[in-house]
Amino acid sequence: MTSTTPALLPIAGDACCSGAADAGALAEPEAQALARRLKALADPTRLRLLSIIAAHEGAEACVCDLTEPVGLSQPTVSHHLKQLVDAGLLSRDKRGVWAYYALRPGALDDVAHALVAGVAPR
Amino acid sequence: MTSTTPALLPIAGDACCSGAADAGALAEPEAQALARRLKALADPTRLRLLSIIAAHEGAEACVCDLTEPVGLSQPTVSHHLKQLVDAGLLSRDKRGVWAYYALRPGALDDVAHALVAGVAPR
DNA sequence: ACGATTCATCGACAGACATCGATACGAGGG
DNA sequence: CCCTCGTATCGATGTCTGTCGATGAATCGT
Numbered sequence: 001m002t003s004t005t006p007a008l009l010p011i012a013g014d015a016c017c018s019g020a021a022d023a024g025a026l027a028e029p030e031a032q033a034l035a036r037r038l039k040a041l042a043d044p045t046r047l048r049l050l051s052i053i054a055a056h057e058g059a060e061a062c063v064c065d066l067t068e069p070v071g072l073s074q075p076t077v078s079h080h081l082k083q084l085v086d087a088g089l090l091s092r093d094k095r096g097v098w099a100y101y102a103l104r105p106g107a108l109d110d111v112a113h114a115l116v117a118g119v120a121p122r
Numbered sequence: 123m124t125s126t127t128p129a130l131l132p133i134a135g136d137a138c139c140s141g142a143a144d145a146g147a148l149a150e151p152e153a154q155a156l157a158r159r160l161k162a163l164a165d166p167t168r169l170r171l172l173s174i175i176a177a178h179e180g181a182e183a184c185v186c187d188l189t190e191p192v193g194l195s196q197p198t199v200s201h202h203l204k205q206l207v208d209a210g211l212l213s214r215d216k217r218g219v220w221a222y223y224a225l226r227p228g229a230l231d232d233v234a235h236a237l238v239a240g241v242a243p244r
Numbered sequence: 245a246c247g248a249t250t251c252a253t254c255g256a257c258a259g260a261c262a263t264c265g266a267t268a269c270g271a272g273g274g
Numbered sequence: 275c276c277c278t279c280g281t282a283t284c285g286a287t288g289t290c291t292g293t294c295g296a297t298g299a300a301t302c303g304t
Contacts, residue, residue, distance in 0.1 A: 025191070026173040031166035038164035043292085044153035047160075047241065051148040054242045063251060069147070076293055078252060097250045097301050108241055112234035119169065119230055120176045165262085185281065198263055200282060219271050219280050 026118055034118055037111050040087035045070055046080050050089065050108075053101055060093070060102040148240055156240055159233050162209035167192055168202050172211065172230075175223055182215070182224035 026034070040046065052069050053061045067077050081101055084090040089107045093100045148156075162168065174191050175183045189199050203223055206212040211229045215222045 024173075024177040026170050028166060028170065031169040031173070035164050035166040035169055038160055038169075041237065042157050042160035042164040044150060044157040045292085047153040047157055048148050048150070050241045051153070054244075055145065055147045064249090072292095073294060074251075075253080075295080079292080082252085094251090094300095099251060103242065108238050112238050115163065116230050116234050119172045120225065122176075167262085186279095194262095195264060196281075197265080197283080201262080204282085216281090221281065 024121055030118065034111075034114055037087050037089070038115070040083050040089060041111065043080070045072065045076075046084055049077070049080055050084065050103065053090070054103050060100045062098040062100050064098075066101075146243060152240060156233075156236055159209050159211075160237070162205050162211060163233065165202070167194065167198075168206055171199070171202055172206065172225065175212070176225050182222045184220040184222050186220075188223075 041050075048070055049066055052066060053059065056065065063074060063077055063081065066081075067074050070077065081090060081092075085092050085101070089104060089111075090101045091104050093102070163172075170192055171188055174188060175181065178187065185196060185199055185203065188203075189196050192199065203212060203214075207214050207223070211226060211233075212223050213226050215224070
C-alpha cells in the first residue's frame with residue numbers, strides 16, 4: 001500500500017508555488033511526519049501516561065509507577081512508552097535498575113503548533 | 123470566544139481514590155474523548171484533506187475536488203471525510219448534487235489547546 | 245556468587261482500520 | 275420518463291495495533 005509514491009512529490013519543501021490547485025497544502029512527507037506524531041498521541045492510554053508522568057513528582061516516573069494507574073501489564077506499558085519516546089515526546093533516562101521517563105519540554109506545544117500551522121497556514 | 127469547551131466530564135465515582143499519585147491527571151473519559159479527536163487527525167490522508175480544503179477557493183471543497191489530489195478512490199475519500207465530520211472538524215453542506223466540506227472554525231485550535239492543557243495542566 | 249527486582253523484547257492473538265469494487269440513492273437534463 | 279453524474283453506503287480483504295504471557299538482559303543487595 002502506497003509503497004510506490006505514484007505521483008511525484010516536491011519533497012524539497014519549497015514553501016510557495018507547489019504547483020497544483022492545492023497550493024500551500026501539506027505535502028505527503030510533511031503529512032506523514034505529523035501524522036506519525038499524532039498517532040502516538042491518539043490513544044487514551046498514552047495520553048494518560050503522559051499526563052501521569054507530567055503530574056508526577058519531579059515530572060518523571062518509572063515503569064513501575066505507571067502500570068498500576070493505567071491498569072495494564074508491564075510489557076504493554078513499556079510498549080506504549082517506547083512509542084512515545086520514538087515520537088520524541090518522552091525522554092528516557094536509565095538510572096540503575098529503574099528507567100525514568102519525562103516529558104520532553106516543548107514537544108507537545110510543537111505538535112500542537114505544527115497541527116494548527118500545518119493545516120491552516122493562514 | 124472560540125467556545126473552547128474542554129468537555130470536562132464530572133468523574134462520577136472515584137470514591138476509592140486509591141491514593142494514586144496521579145492526582146490531576148487525565149481521567150479515562152477525557153482521555154478517550156481527546157484520543158478520539160486525535161485519531162481522526164492521525165492519518166496523513168486526512169491531514170492532507172483538511173489542508174487542501176483549507177487552501178481551496180472559499181475554504182470549501184466537494185468530494186470530486188479531493189479525490190485527485192490525494193490519489194485515492196471516491197469511496198475512500200468519502201469515508202475519510204465522514205470521519206472528520208464525525209470528529210467535529212469539518213462541516214458538510216449539500217447543495218444540489220454536490221457536497222461541500224469546510225473546516226469548522228476553531229475546531230483545530232480546540233484540539234490543540236485540549237492536548238496541551240489536558241496533558242500538562244500546570 | 246546468588247537471588248531478587250526492574251525493564252525490554254518476542255511470539256501470538258483479537259480487534260480496529262484503510263482501501264477497494266460494486267451498488268444504491270438523489271438531483272438535473274434530455 | 276429515462277439517463278447521467280456526484281455521493282454515500284455495503285461487503286470483502288489485507289494490514290496495522292493493542293494486549294497479554296513468557297523469556298532474556300542488566301543491576302543491586304546480601
